[in-house]
């Protein structure tokens with residue numbers, strides 16, 4: 001085994017890896033990964049399924065650079081958006097303070113409240129008419145923290161308000177096609193992802209290796225793999241009734257091998 005391989009085999013992501021993962025090149029990766037048409041289609045899906053009237057108050061967590069927050073605000077919702085990445089929150093605020101013709105605009109009726117914060121520490125009580133967790137972010141938290149997050153979401157919602165999850169990391173999506181290594185050419189950025197499935201923990205440890213302008217940078221991540229039934233049970237225990245499970249933005253039924261899972265739930 002080469003020295004590099006040996007290192008790869010003994011390096012694990014820390015439990016709180018996401019506190020330091022989301023800056024610089026990983027944000028570029030996310031910006032490049034999601035085309036504008038996808039953001040628009042996701043926003044339309046959210047509008048269709050959040051069941052909110054104009055002026056309703058909605059929580060976007062984690063919000064990244066606000067790509068969906070801005071879309072929903074432009075469609076008449078009052079959005080509070082939380083993310084742990086200082087760079088992404090700064091970017092979102094800068095977009096918002098730009099001229100009205102830009103994505104965020106500066107029209108006061110479409111302003112989003114951007115908060116630099118941790119999804120593990122949501123403390124609002126019964127104030128939101130809807131909430132969503134998009135962008136494959138649901139798998140960052142291990143079991144106990146995820147349950148705590150879901151309870152906090154349920155508390156933050158008004159009774160009957162909906163919570164919608166999008167994730168590509170449900171067991172039924174990831175495990176059938178699990179690959180230990182993949183390479184992605186993203187214009188000026190080349191990405192190699194090395195992944196291990198740790199069966200005893202049901203998690204995937206990943207090493208993201210970025211190459212750009214002759215420089216190489218590596219980041220470690222850990223994502224927790226839950227089956228759909230586990231997620232459903234966690235939601236139910238937290239006080240969120242599952243209404244629908246979809247396998248695409250076009251509302252195809254979710255099945256083994258579906259790339260994405262959309263769960264629409266409702267606070268009791």
Ligand SMILES: C[S@@+](CC[C@H](N)C(=O)[O-])C[C@H]1O[C@@H](n2cnc3c(N)ncnc32)[C@H](O)[C@@H]1O
Nearest residue numbers: 018022062063064083084085117118119134135
């Ligand atoms: C893949 S991005 C998705 C962002 C957004 N949901 C979207 O769809 O564009 C994941 C985001 O989760 C944020 N994040 C990770 N852990 C977090 C935490 N504990 N609290 C708040 N945000 C977190 C990261 O900073 C990053 O912006």
